[in-house]
Amino acid sequence: MGKTPAAVIGIGQTHHRAKREDLSMAGLCREAMDRALEDAGLTLDEVDAIVIGKAPDLFEGVMMPELYLAEALGAAGKPLLRVHTAGSVGGSTAIVASSLVQAGVHKRVLTVAFEKQSESNAMWALSVPVPFVMPVHAGAGGYFAPHVRSYIRRANAPSHIGAIVAAKDRTNALKNPYAHLHNEGTTVESVLASQMLWDPIHYDETCPSSDGACAMVIAAEDVAKTYDSPAWIHGTVMRSEPTSAAERDQVNPQAGRDAAAALWKATGITDPAREIDCAEIYVPFAWFEPMWIENLGFAPEGAGWKLTEAGETAIGGSLPINMSGGVLSSNPIGASGMLRFAEAALQVRGRAGEHQVDGAHRALGHAYGGGSQFFSMWVVGSQPPSN
Amino acid sequence: MRETAVVGFAQRQMKDFDGSPSMAELLVPILAECYEQTGWAKKDIGFWCSGSSDYLAGRSFSFVSAIDAIGVLPPVNESHVEMDAAWALYEAWLKIQTGEVDTALVFGFGKASAGVLRRTLALQLDPYTMTPLWPDTVSLAALQARAGLDAGLWDEAALAEVVNRSLTDAEKNEYAVRAGGSSVEELLARPMFADPLRKHDCAPVTDGAAAIVLAAGDRAREANQRPAWISGIAHSSDGLHLGTRDLTSSGSAERAVAAAGGTAGVQVAELHAPFSHQELVLRSALGLGNDVRISPSGGALAANPMFSAGAIRIGEAAKQIWDGSADKVLGHATSGPALQQNLVCVMEGRN
Numbered sequence: 001m002g003k004t005p006a007a008v009i010g011i012g013q014t015h016h017r018a019k020r021e022d023l024s025m026a027g028l029c030r031e032a033m034d035r036a037l038e039d040a041g042l043t044l045d046e047v048d049a050i051v052i053g054k055a056p057d058l059f060e061g062v063m064m065p066e067l068y069l070a071e072a073l074g075a076a077g078k079p080l081l082r083v084h085t086a087g088s089v090g091g092s093t094a095i096v097a098s099s100l101v102q103a104g105v106h107k108r109v110l111t112v113a114f115e116k117q118s119e120s121n122a123m124w125a126l127s128v129p130v131p132f133v134m135p136v137h138a139g140a141g142g143y144f145a146p147h148v149r150s151y152i153r154r155a156n157a158p159s160h161i162g163a164i165v166a167a168k169d170r171t172n173a174l175k176n177p178y179a180h181l182h183n184e185g186t187t188v189e190s191v192l193a194s195q196m197l198w199d200p201i202h203y204d205e206t207c208p209s210s211d212g213a214c215a216m217v218i219a220a221e222d223v224a225k226t227y228d229s230p231a232w233i234h235g236t237v238m239r240s241e242p243t244s245a246a247e248r249d250q251v252n253p254q255a256g257r258d259a260a261a262a263l264w265k266a267t268g269i270t271d272p273a274r275e276i277d278c279a280e281i282y283v284p285f286a287w288f289e290p291m292w293i294e295n296l297g298f299a300p301e302g303a304g305w306k307l308t309e310a311g312e313t314a315i316g317g318s319l320p321i322n323m324s325g326g327v328l329s330s331n332p333i334g335a336s337g338m339l340r341f342a343e344a345a346l347q348v349r350g351r352a353g354e355h356q357v358d359g360a361h362r363a364l365g366h367a368y369g370g371g372s373q374f375f376s377m378w379v380v381g382s383q384p385p386s387n
Numbered sequence: 388m389r390e391t392a393v394v395g396f397a398q399r400q401m402k403d404f405d406g407s408p409s410m411a412e413l414l415v416p417i418l419a420e421c422y423e424q425t426g427w428a429k430k431d432i433g434f435w436c437s438g439s440s441d442y443l444a445g446r447s448f449s450f451v452s453a454i455d456a457i458g459v460l461p462p463v464n465e466s467h468v469e470m471d472a473a474w475a476l477y478e479a480w481l482k483i484q485t486g487e488v489d490t491a492l493v494f495g496f497g498k499a500s501a502g503v504l505r506r507t508l509a510l511q512l513d514p515y516t517m518t519p520l521w522p523d524t525v526s527l528a529a530l531q532a533r534a535g536l537d538a539g540l541w542d543e544a545a546l547a548e549v550v551n552r553s554l555t556d557a558e559k560n561e562y563a564v565r566a567g568g569s570s571v572e573e574l575l576a577r578p579m580f581a582d583p584l585r586k587h588d589c590a591p592v593t594d595g596a597a598a599i600v601l602a603a604g605d606r607a608r609e610a611n612q613r614p615a616w617i618s619g620i621a622h623s624s625d626g627l628h629l630g631t632r633d634l635t636s637s638g639s640a641e642r643a644v645a646a647a648g649g650t651a652g653v654q655v656a657e658l659h660a661p662f663s664h665q666e667l668v669l670r671s672a673l674g675l676g677n678d679v680r681i682s683p684s685g686g687a688l689a690a691n692p693m694f695s696a697g698a699i700r701i702g703e704a705a706k707q708i709w710d711g712s713a714d715k716v717l718g719h720a721t722s723g724p725a726l727q728q729n730l731v732c733v734m735e736g737r738n
Contacts, residue, residue: 024515025514057440057441057469058441058442059447060514061510062510063440063507063508063510064442064469064511064722066469067511067724067727067728068511068513068514068627070626070727071626071627076624077624077638079621080622080623081468081474081477082468083466084467084469095466102485103388103484103485104388104484126447238465239462240462240465241459241460241463242454242455242460243452254461254462255459255462258461258462259462370451
């Protein structure tokens with residue numbers, strides 16, 4: 001039994017800021033949704049179902065906010081699903097929405113992901129003592145810094161690779177009017193001169209904390225065909241592994257490797273570095289670009305940083321990564337994964353504006369969450385899937 | 388649609404967890420029961436999906452350590468909804484419909500005894516206008532019950548009849564937290580708790596977990612001699628704001644059951660009604676006649692483990708198919724204040 005082909009026909013996102021004091025949570029979601037619906041030329045009445053995602057409820061201090069948001073989301077009278085898979089949630093939410101179409105249940109599904117981190121305190125929300133589990137209380141940077149250090153040692157990478165990524169992504173963000181950070185003049189030197197937060201991670205190698213939302217309309221083949229430039233969904237994948245296990249490799253997690261392998265197989269891609277035209281991958285700390293390049297199979301283990309150093313991951317390189325400025329430039333956590341998926345779709349639709357990659361026909365959207373243990377990814381293309 | 392069935396079900400429902408086990412400790416034996424029922428092992432499961440709530444656990448990312456119960460090295464194809472596991476079952480059913488997988492294991496868990504549930508659930512309301520007033524779940528349900536009384540849709544005796552039947556049925560359910568039928572007169576003589584509701588009209592605070600196995604086609608027949616084939620599954624939502632809803636009816640339940648293909652021929656319905664009057668609202672909205680046997684497990688008034696009680700209704704309904712007690716059944720789940728969201732799963736046995 002085959003899937004119904006599905007495509008992204010509308011994309012919207014908010015302007016991301018540290019605090020969107022001008023909007024409630026409902027307003028934030030609507031800013032993204034209304035842009036996605038306008039892009040698709042649809043009204044909420046024409047949408048069959050709503051799929052919403054966000055990271056932990058403690059980030060805003062509301063239990064299951066989709067219940068209170070139901071009216072604002074246009075979900076009163078419709079099916080409403082709420083996905084939560086840690087930092088990968090934005091991607092997983094888009095995947096669940098696409099499943100609704102691919103399963104043949106609905107024709108037009110609206111999916112939205114948000115985080116309004118300024119409503120509460122994310123650091124506090126992540127630092128609640130947990131019975132039976134050693135609290136780290138060092139924030140995400142403190143958790144990931146040892147993995148970065150381990151990567152540098154294993155790959156024998158020069159110490160300025162993270163700064164190259166940060167300078168590249170912050171420069172790309174200048175071309176994205178929605179990005180939270182518009183830091184003019186960020187260079188490798190300025191990044192390396194910024195404060196050391198969690199050795200070897202400098203301040204400018206970290207993501208901001210943002211209020212923001214992203215939304216997409218996903219439609220079935222017969223609907224999508226009536227649109228100028230749908231982004232066809234070629235394949236989706238999710239994989240999870242445990243937080244702590246002695247045999248875990250947190251530098252190159254098996255869940256990420258397995259997910260990528262399954263995705264390339266499902267999409268018929270045998271040489272991802274050549275066949276993928278550009279990629280939006282989840283890089284909240286700059287060093288995760290070379291780490292994920294290897295994890296995704298774009299380069300052999302230990303060689304990811306060489307692509308970065310050679311400038312191949314910049315717009316104009318052989319494998320542009322994070323054309324939008326990435327998580328390093330905007331990080332509304334629950335929406336960050338969906339922003340990656342949406343940017344991949346924008347690219348293959350040829351609608352990425354100043355950060356458009358010429359000739360982008362097939363793109364990867366990638367998200368990860370937890371302690372590098374939850375992965376969600378999709379490949380979208382300008383042409384319908386052949387498989 | 389691709390033929391898909393419920394083929395495995397295990398549960399725990401209790402007043403509170405003795406010894407405060409972690410969720411992984413609680414889930415491991417439940418997953419083991421599912422393996423035993425189906426004859427499968429972890430490697431035979433194509434997709435995993437869970438339902439739970441961080442607020443109930445009092446911490447962020449509560450599902451993260453729960454998936455340790457699966458034993459997730461090698462990694463698994465897995466997802467999570469911040470909802471009752473009935474909605475996780477819906478996501479798993481979707482995944483099977485796409486053809487990507489043939490089997491799925493769904494689980495839900497929640498430890499309501501860790502906090503003051505009716506206060507915790509007040510955090511589901513509009514954070515800007517309602518939550519600061521702290522209207523609790525039981526009081527909101529009482530408003531709903533009062534609306535029906537005032538409209539002449541039910542009287543207090545009708546509520547007591549629901550309770551009497553539930554708690555009598557619960558005597559046969561080893562997992563019931565509250566059981567023991569009485570009489571309508573005796574129930575009505577008890578004191579008010581949140582007028583017009585008495586304590587027995589309100590579901591007990593319950594800890595619990597549940598797991599359900601889904602499978603497509605021949606995989607379902609391989610696992611279960613008489614699978615509970617899903618002939619219709621759908622869900623719908625209403626708005627939250629009480630002033631915009633007619634609390635005496637349930638539009639979302641009506642839409643869900645219509646999308647699931649209706650209830651003609653349904654012999655047994657397991658309804659997730661945490662308050663006695665909500666059973667009456669649901670019976671009407673779902674179009675269930677007097678000949679339909681309602682919640683033979685005792686239902687949510689006997690035990691209501693958060694984030695698994697809806698899935699348990701589907702599992703209990705499926706059991707009626709497996710043992711040949713019924714040929715067509717309905718499992719129902721609800722979520723949100725005053726029946727805001729509703730899910731319906733209609734299942735059939737085939738001879």
